[in-house]
Amino acid sequence: MTQTVDEVLIEPAQTRLDLREPPPVGMPGARPVRAERAAPKVPRVAIVHDWLVAYAGAERVLEQIIACFPDADIFSVVDFMDERACLQGKRVTTSFIQKLPFAKKKYRGYLPLMPLAIEQLDVSGYDLVISSSHAVAKGVLTGPDQIHISYVHSPIRYAWDLQHQYLRQSNLTAGMKSMMARIVLHYMRTWDIRTSNSVDHFIANSAFIARRIHKVYHRDAHVIFPPVDVDAFQLNEIKDDFYLTASRMVPYKKIDLIVEAFAKMPERRLVVIGDGPDMRKIRAKASPNVEIMGYQPFSVLHDRMRRAKAFVFAAEEDFGISVVEAQACGTPVIAYGKGGALETVRDASHAEPTGIFFDEQSIESIVDAVQEFELGAVAFRPADCRANAQRFSIGHFRESLRAHVGHVAPHFVLPPMREDDIDDRKGEVKEAAQASDLRVLAVDQSGALGGAELSMLEVVKNMRGDVQTLLFDDGPFRIALEAVGVKVDVLDGAALGNVRKDGIKRPGAGMLGGVLKLLRGTLAKSRDADVIYVNTQRAMVIGAIAGLISRRPVVWHLRDIVSEDHFGRTQLTIIKWCTKLMLEHVIANSTASATAVTALTRLREERLDVVFNGISADPFTDLEAVAQHELRDRFGLPRDAFLVGSFSRLARWKGQHVLLEALRECPEMHAVFVGAALFGEDAYEAELRAFVAEHGLADRVHFLGFQHDIAACMKAVDIVTHTSIMPEPFGRVIIEGMLSKRPVVAARAGGVIDIVKDRENAILCEPGDARALAQALDELAGDASLRERLVHAGYANAVNRFGTRRYVESVEKILNRVASKKRRRVAV
Structure with a gap:
């Protein structure tokens, strides 16, 4: 039974637990006195681990033991690890179980053979043996001139005090299988006690486990808490x-x-x-x-x-x-x-x-x-x-372990840790240096500056290393990228113009040729990249195929909820199989996006991360000294009106019509719409303008169209609204509203739930409910103290949780990890 992260891992802080006085030499239970070496020496070190199948609690400890002894050799009963960074590039010597049938998935079934297997691992050529054991590793055979230190996560729990619980959970309380299981566990207990005598020094991961060691083995244990990052x-x-x-x-x-x-x-x-x-x-x-x-x-x-x-x-x-x-x-x-x-x-x-x-x-x-x-x-x-x-902390663990080894084996001169492993911050420096060598091809389908593009802009302009950006359309996004010094190439993606997310409009006959041109262009750029970073669904499909051909890993930054609410069946099928077969990793911008893509693709958890978008506060803080009436004058807005703002491209699912309907119930308010119809949604814009004319709202509704300075627009209004009628993948406008220090009213669905705590940092309404929206707007207009409280909590929420530094570092770390994983595969 392997132990999970929260079962095993953890802590540093050195504690000595003396459960009994050590007996004098020659008395029962005494440890023999070693002959002193003639001169101190640098020991050859072997590290023995139970089994390597997943990066869990015991493996986190192993990772830090290796960091303490970087020249050590590694031994294990089996090694089927996919995530091998913790092994620091080391080859693992395994037992005969490694080659037995079905060992990769059924290794636990070979538990009766594991005592024999661990005893066949030859560590006789090493001076110092450190076992990391929650099962059988401590049973490795050592000689009288070797020192064996065993870091014990726990004696075999399912063979000792948790045996009966284990049998109940495994439905082995009666019958022949129960009898066989009890016999095997009895044999494991006998072997476990016998092999404890070959350990010179025990280390326990807590005083609780030290007491268990004393109960089972009648031995004292030094406590060094496992490392927590x-x-x-x-x-x-x-x-x-x-x-x-x-x-x-x-x-x-x-x-x-x-x-x-x-x-x-x-x-x-x-x-x-x-x-x-x-x-x-x-x-x-x-x-x-x-x-x-x-x-x-x-x-x-x-x-x-x-x-x-x-x-x-x-x-x-x-x-x-x-x-x-x-x-x-x-x-x-x-x-x-x-x-x-x-x-x-x-x-x-x-x-x-x-x-x-x-x-x-x-x-x-x-x-x-x-x-x-x-x-x-x-x-x-x-x-x-x-x-x-x-x-x-990790640093405390390393210091404690090396200090204890030095104490029990003073005749050894411990090899120094490598310079980049001295402390935790050095590890961060090392990772940053690796990231600076990263070559990234970032691909996006759009030339417009939508939310997805603004979020990608934040990544590529702040990322270390060599970033080349490829767009399938020209426009403001290209200009914004070049303005911050990012290299940009634009391909002709007109052939994809008729491909819609909802699948209603079928692609034309010329699409195949256009797709092939995009693919050739993307392939040409991808050959110089370590990783292809794709930002949108159409770019993902082209990038995935290019990555497959060029053998470059592809990471998709998912900024959509891939469900039937947003995509047609054909598009969902394409997304499903591209994701399952061609992508190395997916970054989702919200829990809602991650949940949807997991439901569609059954993506394994190790191939998916959620990274909330990061939004810079600088454009908003730069306007702190500017009076609101000056900003209103800039955009031609009435100085004295109570303004409610909507900030999004004009699209039906974004729900601008809901705000117009609410405005009819709020006769003292004006609405400001910032955004244009970007993707063939001109009919919806015409519908909005017709509604305004039909209901006599022209003097209270202001269409500003596309605007570059969103911060200034937001600070010009009194309330920021988010009115999407379908689940929003993230809800960037909500964070921007909070950074502008304006109260926010948002639709309760999708990624918004990750951002908003109702009536603590914003107000939530049901999507599409114009009456509820009107009531929330009226309440805010009449309650200055509520507005002030929401503004204060909202700003803290935006700054603490959605800052750009953490966002960019998280994306960069994932890209670097994926690229490094690819390099290791090529090296093997």
Whole structure:
């Protein structure tokens, strides 16, 4: 049984747990005294790991052990890792199980053979052997002149205290299979105890596991908490009104108890992230105040952890990485008071508390703890939570491990870590240097400056390395790219002009020739690139084919909800098979976009990331000193009117007609429409103008057309609206409205849910509901304090969560990772 990230991983901070005094030499249980070497030496180091099949908790620890001993050789029972960055380019020596039938998927079925397999790995030529063990790695054979240090994530839990739970979960409580399983586990316990005698020094990943080691092996263990990538989580001082729990949905995690507890507290909101065998059962127990999000990529988990008022944790874990990650975000923890949580959370008995404990794994106990948290008797400061999490950083782990090895083996001169592995920041520098060598071909279908193009512009103008941009149409986008120094080529994409997302208009006979021209042009540019970065659906199809031919990896930045609401069946079929067969990776701009593409393509989670668009605050802050009446004069808008703005291309699904209908119920307001009909939607614009004329609204409706200075337009109005009648992939205009320090009213659907907390940083209305929109506008017009509160919270939300630096770095990191993965394949 492998251990997941939040089961195994985690912490640094060196602690010595002396469970008993070591017996004198010659007494039972004493460790033999080694003869002193004549002179110190640099040891040959072997690192032995149970099995390499996925990058989970134990593998994160292994990665840092390798960083501490960069010249070590690696051994494992099997090696089927796809994500090999943690191995730092090292070849792994494996056992005979590697070549057995079905070993890649059924390696656990060979558990009875693993003791034999681990004993066949020859490490006799090494001075220092470090095993990373939650199963059999510690059983590797070593001689009397070798030092064996075993970092134990846990003794084989399903063979010891969790045997009966394991048998129940595996439906092995009775029958012949149960008998065989019990015999195998008995054999594993006997072997596990015997091989513990060959370990010279035990390291446990927590005091909890140290106690388990003492119980099972009758040996003391030094505690070095596993490494948590604390720097990947950012402190957030501003918390939203919801609780969070995140975990794989398996019985011992007790997610069902948390969900049932919040069902008894309908006034409290709970967000649940994770997936697993218990998902259906947990969904059935969820009440309206509980949001079950399922599996989410890191960016979404990180966002919710930063914003949650508290993280709820009900499992009895060996360590509990998610607890540390939450604290790294400045989020306090409400945890079950047993296991590793007692070592990672500080309760009210500490001067700087970071959480509270509940005593029982029960609904009532969780409810009581949440109510206690709400009463606020204990004050939690985000900075204290972050400081506590820092005790478990990668740097602390490395320092502690090398210090302990130096202590137990003083006759060894430890090899220095490589310069770029000295500390966490050096690793970041290394990654940045790699990214600076990256050659990217960025492809977009449009010459217009829509939301997708503005978001791509932010990436390519700030990305390090060599970026070449290819457009299938000329226009303002090309001018904007060249203005910031980005190299641009324009191909003739007119043949794609009749291809629509909804599939209503069929492509003409000349399309094939036009597509071939685009393909040839894209191929010619792609041969000098490390990765092809495609920004829109049509560009994705051309880029995917070009990448297949040129053998370049293709990354699609998905900025659409690929569903029947937005695309025709033919287009969805093309998207599905291009994504499944030709793309290396997908970046989705929202949870809604990610969910839709996963439903369509069944894309594996390791091939998908959610990266929220980043929007620069600079254009808005540059206008802080400009009076609103000056901006209104610039655009010919009335100085004294109450102006409600709509900022989007004119398209039916964008819902400008909803604002016009609402305006009829708000006679004291004016509407300002910024945007043009870009993609054959002139009939809709004519329909809007006809509605204005028919209902006598001409003196209160202002069509400004396409505008370059969106910041100035937004600051000229009093309220920013978002009125899409179909789910929006992201909702860029909402972030811009918040940055302009204007209250925002938005449609409750799609990516908007990632941005807005209703009545905390904006107001949500149901899509297409003109009356609800009118009521929200009237309320805002009459309540200055509400406008001020939404403006303050909205601006903080936009700056903290949707900044350009994090956005660009996230995209750049993905592109660099994909390119590096391709290079490793070529090298092999």
